[in-house]
Amino acid sequence: MKHAAMTDDAIEKILDKEDKALDAGELAERIPERPDLSTVYRALKRLEMSGRVNSVTFFRAKKHYYSGKKNGHFLVCQDCHEIITFTRCPSSVLEKELKEAFSYMILSHKLLFRGLCPTCARARAKRERQKT
Ligand SMILES: [Zn+2]
Ligand SMILES: [Zn+2]
Structure with missing residues (x-):
């Protein structure tokens, strides 16, 4: 133990x-x-x-x-699986709204954005062009 x-x-x-x-x-x-x-x-x-x-x-x-002790702020690339952790938190307005709407005491949050990093976005665009 x-x-x-x-x-x-x-x-x-x-x-x-x-x-x-x-x-x-x-x-x-x-x-x-x-x-x-x-x-x-x-x-x-x-x-x-x-x-x-x-x-x-x-x-x-x-x-x-x-x-x-931290809130989670993540940006992930769907294709190469790169994971970026960002620190600037955009959620204070939303937190205030939730607090008021549901009378909740918010303790933490997790934000996860999925997308394509610049390299993968370019590669995808190139593949699309080659298809046509
Ligand atoms: Zn990528
Ligand atoms: Zn945050």
Whole structure:
């Protein structure tokens, strides 16, 4: 049990400092004790349930994790799967509206925009031109 708490703390610390969302494999590599993946997954489940860590799913079923203290702001490319984390938050107006409309105390939010990065958008346009 003591060991489990250590893994939890290590993961939380890494994610609080990190700007990008990381998957379980990337997290395992960054923990000095090098826990196995199942230990990391168990820790992430505990951390997520208690709100210390947030998760987001970009593609298929793979989860990425980020700090429970932060809001999630992501821009992802559908074709090359590049993930950009942005910090400028556009949601304060919306939050105020939701607060008033539903009498909710908003604690956090997650914004995920899907699209095409400039390289992939160019490649797509080129393919379209070649088709015709
Ligand atoms: Zn791309
Ligand atoms: Zn925000």
